[in-house]
Amino acid sequence: MTTPSNPARSRPCRVSLVAFPDAVVSTLAGIFDVMNGIALMGATPAGAPPPFQVEVVGEATGPLPLASGVPFEVQRAIDAVDSSDIVIVPSLLLRSPGWEQGRYPRLVAWLSAMHARGAVLCSACSGVFLLAETGLFDGKDATVHFGYAQAFAAAYPAVAIHPERVLVISGLHEELVSSGASTSWHDLVLYLIARFAGATVAQEVARMFALQWHQDGLTPYMVFEGRADHGDGEIRGAQQWLSEHFSVANPVEEVIKRSRLAERTFKRRFASATGLTPIAYVQRLRIEDAKRRLERTDVSIDEISWRVGYEDPAFFRRLFRRTTGLAPSAYRRRFRIPAYARP
Structure with a gap:
């Protein structure tokens, strides 16, 4: 994995963190706190502008109950967001009988529009189910929680899925980023900080929050279960x-x-x-x-x-x-x- 060089920025990166009813509150809140914490906890030089401006966006403003029933405040409606530098779809709860495509047409259209205007699209864990509806990952590599890999492959056969990998960066301009199981959102956030704010800031954030890169991949976490749905x-x-x-x-x-x-x-x-x-x-x-x-x-x-x-x-x-x-x-x-x- 290569990290693009960090150009000097005159303004903070605009980060849109997407809230929707299937989203998992822990991932959404964790990403929000870490990316905002860079400035709040003094990880940047005195007087320097904060590297990120993070907003929680959704189809409408106000409190939105997430997958666990806990409400999360949507700060800005997507109709009011014309462009963004980074869009992050947090992990979602995959309910039985599986992911139902077509539930969020406005979000999918907005995600496609943000990509067309230059945004880096990111998914944490199972958030790639929503991102994949844009079709932007077709023919490209991605990762997802290993527990959801089979369901994802069935829903999006055109996407090459690698559940053993922590982070997959795809696209002509490295603008499609997916992270794997559960707390590998730590790796996603640290990668984005290193890419847009520099490796020194990423290291400082990792120390402050005691975050660790999953450098051995996700294979050690995966539990083998032999296929039993073959009918033989x-x-x-x-x-x-x-x-x-x-x-x-x-x-x-x-x-x-x-x-x-x-x-x-x-x-x-x-x-x-x-x-x-x-x-x-x-x-x-x-x-x-x-x-x-x-x-x-x-x-x-x-x-x-x-x-x-x-x-x-x-x-x-x-x-x-x-x-x-x-x-x-x-x-x-x-x-x-x-x-x-x-x-």
């Missing part, structure tokens, strides 16, 4: 057996024996149904179990390796790092419940 009963039964017996010796050979299929047919149907070969599927199950043991126990890494089905701890360590992006010891340090929070 034989393979579904095999998946169920593997979920309970993945640590046995030669689980792939054993599950094939238990099936009613020839080995070649089984492997072909398994890969078609789940998107993974049987051995890759077993490896993902084993690594997922190892992650829980690293998070919740003091058991040594060598013993965890043996318990999940690997006699060679060195191979287990290599596989764990390749799968999660972290060594087992690093994963344990990051995700284990700290001592002060344990019963």
